[in-house]
Amino acid sequence: MAKPLRDHLFDTIRELGESDLKTFKDKLNNFQPKPGYNRIKWGELEKADAVEITRLLVSYYKEDYAVDVAGKVLEDMDKKNLAHNLLQATGKGGTQQMPAPTSSTRTRVTETVRFGQWKITNGLPGDLPENTILVTVDVEALYTNIPQKDGLQAIRNSIPDNVTANLVAELCDFVLNHNYFTFGDNVYLQVSDTAMGTHMTPQHAIIFMADLEQRFLSSRPLMPLLYLRYIDNIFIIWTHGKEALEEFHHDFNNFHPTINLSLDQSTQEIHFLDTTVLISNGHVNTTLYRKPIDCYTYLHASSVHPNQTT
Incomplete structure (x- = not known):
């Protein structure tokens, strides 16, 4: 059964952060619809959440035109x-x-497909070789295995201007070395690696891995046909045989x-994040x-849970 248009609308709108949602409502209020339709009143939009905005769009413009309106407002943003x-x-x-990728990936791209909440390249020119291997790599306990010294150096490497790089690294160093937490009646200070609960940790880990993989991949005689990473999850298309893959790993x-x-x-096929990737006809x-343990349980949109949870 095809997913209703209003569900696609809702899924898109709820991806907007708080600031972007305010901008969306403001631009939607000022959007000039085609003849026969009225603008949505600000009094209805001002305090509306994603559920209510979806309802207003469908109520004012019907589902089909509501998608066009939302798309134009998003483009204007x-x-x-x-x-x-x-x-x-x-x-x-x-x-x-898609724009051509960097030379470090040595991959040509002709089109894209939806891959979870982001995109992977697809439509590689010609058929894939018979020895193509789909690979997923997990970086084990990444956050707590990043030495502070190496993480700060990766930050410096990622910023061309030395003055800015040193300033940002100094600020990050302050955060890393002032991470206090309580357990029971005791107060602790984390003295090594990266704390999982710190707001800067995901960005810190991404920069560290980007620096690490750039240095590693630039030294390889054989490159993956495709190499992608989402924080600590890596997806690879490998075409150089199993033995070379084991050496790469x-x-x-x-x-x-x-x-x-x-x-x-x-x-044949492999699972990566919320997607199954498979090879079919090359x-x-x-x-x-x-x-397999998914219980298919969902929170109803009218639940008393916070909007970002539902």
Whole structure:
């Protein structure tokens, strides 16, 4: 059964943060619809959440035109990716051409497909080789295995201006060395690695891994056909055979003393985040992946839970 248009609308709107949601409502209030339709009144929009905004859009413009209106408002906000995804999901958009990737990936791209909440490349020129291997790599306990010294150096490496780089590193160093927490009646100070509860930790981990993988990949004689990472989850398309893959994994695993990588591989299909990636007729295809323990339980939109939870 096809997903209703209003559900696609709601899914898109709830991806907006608090600030962007206010901008969306303001621009929606000022949007000039085509003849036969009225603008949504500010009194109805001012305190509306994602559920209510979806209801107003459908009520004022019907489902089909409501998608067009939302897409145009998002584009006006410079949220072109969200607008494109909404139009693609509702059958109103064409194939988007992607810019050429960096030379470090050595990958050519012709089109994109939806991959969880982001995109992976697809449509590689020609058929994939018969020895193609789908690979997922998990960085084990990444946050608590980043030495503070190495993390700060990665931050410096990521900023071209030395003055700015040293200032940002100094600020990050202050956060890393003033992470106090309580357990029972005692107060503790974390003195090594990175705290999981610190707000800067995800960005810190991303910068560290970007620096680490850039240095590692630049030294490799054989490169993956495709290499993508989301924080501590890596997806690879490998075309150089199993033995070369094992060597790649071994060397990557030993590239840094505290970073351990667990690898899973398949020549047919593999699960990555909320997506199953599979090879069919020499091409990569994707479908939704649900864990076997998924109970398919959902919070109703009218629940008393906070909006960001529902």
